[in-house]
Amino acid sequence: MxxxxxxxxxxxxxRLVGHSDQGGRRDGIQVMVEDGFAYIGHLFSRGFSVVDVRDPANPKPAGYVQAPENTWNVHLQAADGLLLVIHGKDVFADAAFADEASYYKAAAGTALGTAEPKKGRDWDAGLAVYDIATEPGRPRRIGFMPVSGGIHRIWWVGGRWAYVSALLDGYTDFIFMTVDMSDPANPREAGRYALPGMHQAAGETPSWSPNAKFGLHHAIVDGDIAWGAWRDAGLVVMDVADRTQPKLIRHTNWSPPFQGGTHNCLPISGRDLLVVVDEAVLDDFEDGLKNIWIFNVANPENPVPIATMPPPADQDYTHKGAHYGPHNIHENRPGSFQSSSLIFSTWQNAGVRVYDISNAYQPKEVGALVPPAPEGLMDKRPGKKPIIQSCDIFVDKTGLAYVTDYNAGLYIMEYTG
Incomplete structure (x- = not known):
């Protein structure tokens, strides 16, 4: 049926506005909407898709770009008529990572074999640049920056500077890198920062447990400060006034006693607040409750947690199956919906949750939508179940939210509160 x-x-x-199966490739991670087209990175379909969303009620598949063998394009950024796309190891196509815990409970450099310099690998690694201005909806590749182990995620809102999490030979995990985009056909590294202990090839020794994932997911840059989500290492605040020499302002970590997996660190304009997401990454609530935190960052040298978002309370999602807990938030990009009081978040099997943080000490849920179960599974790993897994969210300047899923395609929805 x-x-x-x-x-x-x-x-x-x-309310739901529209849905697309993305041309049969229903798996999605990051989504960007630019000039009426949604660009969607895939988790299992090895590449990225383009969906025409000029009529949000009737989105239409418009194209697909395949990644090289053993390579994924899970994350991307669009601005200035360009699309930046990561190239990294297609982790979940590798039988060694069929159990997600084997990836999330190990350093990426060790798991992927890049901690030792010049060790061979079978994937394409770096940053690809596409022209999407000349013919919107039909990306044309114009540049590439090789990065030895690959890139995980990018923060780029146009202009000269992009910021990436890069896996480099000789490092234990992903580190922070600034990229000069002044010549889009030839992006180049400008500077880098790694936590002490990560540069294994230089003789540094990690001070953390081998089961802790001390690697940068990505940083959001506001002015001259980069707010880094460093997975099990928590929050890393960096001074990037000199893009060639990022410097540490403060490293603060709450894991333990909490569960780690920090994924987003979003500064809230004009309010001295930082919204911080700890990502749930394992099925059946195995990694416990993950929080979306609110920090006071009036003094960036001393971030202070002041509240957490209330978890979904309309049913017991901890026993629903698959991933339960936060994954991503809308990041208030220039040109998209921007708010200092409304936070749009994805909670995987609990769908989408909207929070009002007008009172930062007492955030409250003001909207929710849990899409129906997917028609089938794109995720072919053993033991997976057909349960909704709302993944990424992008809210355009009109207020429409574009939500991806690991199996269910693209949902377009609207907050009506």
């Missing part, structure tokens, strides 16, 4: 893909399992102050 066909499922009604436009009938949510739960909705409060939100």
């Amino acid at each position: 066909m499922r009604d893909l436009m009938k949510p399992d739960h909705a409060r102050n939100m």
Whole structure:
């Protein structure tokens, strides 16, 4: 029996507007919307797709760009008529990582074999640049920057400077790198920062447990400060006034006693606040409750946690199966929806949650939408179940939210509160 893909399992102050199967490649990670087209990185389909969303109620697949063998394009950024796309190891196509814990409980450099310099590998690694201005919806590759082990995620909102999490030969895990985009056809590294203990090839020794993932997910840069989400190492605040020499302002970590996995660190304009997401990465609540935190960062040298977002309370999602907990938030990019009080977040099997942080000490849920179960699984790893896994969210300047899923395609929805 066909499922009604436009009938949510739960909705409060939100409604579904449209849905796309992304040309049959329903798996999605990061989504960017630019000039009426959604660009979606895939987790299992080895590449990225383009969806025409000029009519949000009837989105149409518009194209697909395949990645090289053993390579994924999970994350991307769009601005200035350009699309930046990561090239990295297609981790979940490797039988060694069929159990996600084997990836998330090990240093990436060790797991992928890059901690030792010049060790051979079978994937394409670096940063690809596409022209999406000449013919919107039809990306044309114009540049590439090789990075020895690959890139995980990018922060780039246009202009000269991009910021990436890079896996380099000789380092234990992903580090912070600034990239000069002044010549888009030839992006080049400008500077880098790694936590002490990460540069294994230089004789540094990690001070943390081998099971802790001390690697940068990505940083969001506001002015001359980079707010780095360093997975199990928590928050790393960096001074990037000199893009060629990033410097540490403060490293603070709350794991333990909390569960780690820091994924996003979003500064809230004009309020001296930072919204910090700890990502849930394992099925069946194995990694416990992950939080979305609010920090006071009036003094960037002393970030102070002041609240956490309330977890979904409309049902017991901890026993629903698959991943439960935060994954991503809308990051207030220039040109998109920007708010200092509304936070849009994805909670995987609990769908999308919207929070009002007008009172930063008492955030409250004001909207929710849990899409229906997917029609089938794109994730072919053993033991996976057809359960919604809302992944990334991008909210355009009109207020429409574009939400990806590991298996269910692209949902377009609207907050009506």
